[in-house]
Amino acid sequence: MNPRTPAPGSYYERIDEHRFKPTPHAGGAWNQDEQHFSPLGGLVAHVLDRHLAGRADEGLLVSRISYDILGRLALDECEVLVETVRPGRTIELLEAVVRIAGRPVVRARAWLLASLDTAAVAGGAGERLPRPETLAPWAMSEQWPGGYIASLDVRPVAPPAPGRTTAWVSSRLDLVAGEAAGPLASYLALVDTANGIAVRRPPTEWMFPNVDLTVHLHRRPGGGWTGLDTTVVFGPTGQGLTSTVLHDLDGPVGTAQQILTVRPQPGRR
Template structure:
């Protein structure tokens, strides 16, 4: 399978002393001077993994709170080990600029062990979408700074589906780890689950990624599996896939935004 990519080596952030300085393509779709929220979740995942990850522990949950929009400013990420038990480790991250705290994250790591015997009463099935074999989607008002293949069209009724692949390093020339890759892809749960036929009317305030395992390759498939909204408040959920099957879920909460994004 040969996939075309427009990737270049320019990372989203450059580490200078203790600060992460954003590149121009780190901006989000809502405003040209706003950092993309998916990158903040990725930075939190990176910091927690580097400082608190362990080979015998599985990252099982990452919750990212995006409670303040940030302009394109240098970012710092501080972490705290909250709990270190025999079967569980919990770590927090605080994401800041010189204007103050812009987000926070909490991760739960669980000890791997023997899989229980027996048959589960419910198992999420693998989706029926083959990996992409052509170039990623390009064009439109805001070009995603990652490779994106739309399996379903924007605004079509029913569950939205996409394949994604990171095309830039997150920091300097560091490889994007499977956990960071999942954290970056998880933010796409909001536009995929909260889209309407005339565009995206909700901007997410957080997301919670849960993982049974880590993705095995560069491609991550995202499938919208639920949306509810009332009085301008929404919640959406997606299932995350790789080329071998489903590996996790993501749940988001979102608030109505006066200026919708995209549309036809």
């Protein structure tokens, strides 16, 4: 571990070109000695943004990003490396791998599509959510522990219900200390919160962590607030699904899906 004191206002500190140190603000909800995946997903997007910024502007936009969680996300320094899987001028596939203690723990793939003017045929996205400043905050940390959850400003549109909640989520913390994160990375850093806002069963009784996250975007989201219109389903054989329509302040921007492994907390059964 890097011996520096964690920055008080960020989820990560940069160690070098590829390595980052999580601060306590990145602490997980299931285990506070682990990273919550939400800021780590944002960190991957930030590294992808930096990778693309080093090239000539080719007019490509991240239109889908899928993350597979391969192992325990220890609250320890991590390395993020990016490579091109499928190069192209109008369609490209990038892959980012996160390693902790030399072992891959996250593998993410991002499809980039050409940016074209299709405003004349745009439509079908749905209605906007009520603006967050009109809504009362919800102390989500009363239900979930961890530094990440404690860092959030959560504004539900209506009182959260089992398996069904629509809420705005925001954070005042920097993603990486001393670095300006782009709108996409800042937005994606909050999306994994969806699995915690629409709790179907108390997390003290049942575990339902997600093993992946896939985000499809039909337009580039703006930063500031991430809107989550979320439904959680538990199946009868240990699987669950968290499905979310994603919003920014201008309306829907895409969808997110998370597959869950559902099981009772040890000692409950």
